[in-house]
Amino acid sequence: MTTRTEAVIIGAGLSGIGQAVALARSGIDFVVLEKAPDLGGTWHSNTYPGAACDVEAHLYSYSHTKNPYWRSTYAGQKEILGYLRGVAVRHGLLPRIRFGTRAVSARWDEDRAEWTVETADGTTYVSRFLVLGVGGLHVPRIPEVPGAATFRGSTWHTSCWNHDVDLTGKHVTLVGVGASGVQVVPHLAERAASLTIFQRSAPWVLPKADAAIPAWRQRLFAWLPAARSLHRLRIYLRREKRGFAFHTRPELLRVAEPIVRRKIDEQIADPSLRALVTPDYPLGCKRVLFSADYYATLNRPDVHVVAGSPAEMRPDGIVDGAGGEHRTDVLVYATGFDLTGSFDRIEIAGIGGRLLKEAWQGGMHGYHGLAVPDFPNMFMILGPNGFAPHTSVVPNIEAQARYVNQAIRTIRSTGARALTVRHDATDRFMAEMRTRFARTVWAPGNCRNWYQNESPSGTILWPSSTLHYRLRLRTLRRGDYEFLSARNAFQRGGGS
Structure with missing residues (x-):
């Protein structure tokens, strides 16, 4: 036809x-x-x-x-x-x-x-x-890991989430801490018995100032479209102003780096973990991420951050670059597209x-x-x-x-x-x-x-x-x- x-x-x-x-x-x-x-x-x-x-x-x-x-x-x-x-x-x-x-x-x-x-x-x-x-x-972009065919657990990418698998009490491994990874980490940690995070490079994660929009403001925007348009324009111009530092004057971002690093220091108690999750590249060079609870989640005793990518997969675990094996029931890829x-x-x-x-x-x-x-x-x-x-x-x-x-x-x-x-x-x-x-x-x-x-x-x-x-x-x-x-x-x- x-x-x-x-x-x-x-x-x-x-x-x-x-x-x-x-x-x-x-x-x-x-x-x-x-x-x-x-x-x-x-x-x-x-x-x-x-x-x-x-x-x-x-x-x-x-x-x-x-x-x-x-x-x-x-x-x-x-x-x-x-x-x-x-x-x-x-x-x-x-x-x-x-x-x-x-x-x-x-x-x-x-x-x-x-x-x-x-x-x-x-x-x-x-x-x-x-x-x-x-x-x-x-x-989805899925990395090739030796031994993947031998892994007996469940595997999926964040964009193809398997809602049929109950993560309660499971040992979960997450590969990747980009935008999806940072968002899903707190939710995985709440449900899993343990969470292992493979991090190729530490992201810059800024606080996400999210808040409920009160009913009165919703009614105002519905009754007065001009107010809604002005609010949208204000957000747009504020982001354009910030964007100037990214695309024209990147040296301006250096001023913010010590402030963000102090926030990381305040939220991560363990010095070795703090060093691992502190970025070693300029703020803004990779996508800047936002979360209100990512760093706090990393402090949990049942959450472990591993530098690098998986080196090998075995029937019941994932092996890191140093040879350490991490028990895994569920493997989640947050590796982008x-x-x-x-x-x-x-x-x-x-x-x-x-x-x-x-x-x-x-x-x-x-x-x-x-x-x-x-x-x-x-x-x-x-x-x-x-x-x-x-x-x-x-x-x-x-x-x-x-x-x-x-x-x-x-x-x-x-x-x-x-x-x-x-x-x-x-x-x-x-x-x-x-x-x-x-x-x-x-x-x-x-x-x-x-x-x-x-x-x-x-x-x-x-x-x-x-x-x-x-x-x-x-x-x-x-x-x-x-x-x-x-x-x-x-x-x-x-x-x-």
């Missing part, structure tokens, strides 16, 4: 829903393909205990669909998922979403100037435009049949995190260089969604069949990203982090303010694109 539409969106997470709302409000026909049985993306799959956002809820929500009734400063997984479902209902998106539909390939037809998307169930979707809202936080895996699982072929994974052999890259040369009428939401780690991704998602709408309108107004970003424009953009990235706290030399990659840009981040990014995307620069008027005949910077 073949379904024709003007745009196909792959993914019904925060990015896909944001783009779907933008298209719906512009009257553009579209279909959303979602491999899961429900929407939500990251917030549908990550159901581990303690899963929550570390950005304030009023900013981690769409500006066009604000929620006055957030229950706390930082929302948890269930509340965020409920909000996203409400957005989909309010904007009439549910009839346009095909749940349980996994896209396996997308190919550009140069004769028809159309995308043909094939799905695992055999359904074909044909559209002029393809939008990838696949996200980067749902393909394969960012390119979200794209690699779909075979995407552009002009001349060139595959996206071939174009990215030298590292993920693109133009403003949105477009890739030789892939006409294809756009990415939160693609490489399309997000900043110091604040909410939502403002960037909304800017990208508006840009995609603008691109569609531009094609219509010029009478062209398609547009594709120019190679030279992409090269200039990546050169700019590399220059900007070099002066940030995340740059190579400070530490190794997942923000760095091997592409010409050197990073997957937008290494500047989101205000700067949003201003960039207000106007589609026609000179950076080529417009297709006939098969294999492109016109530079304009239409017919």
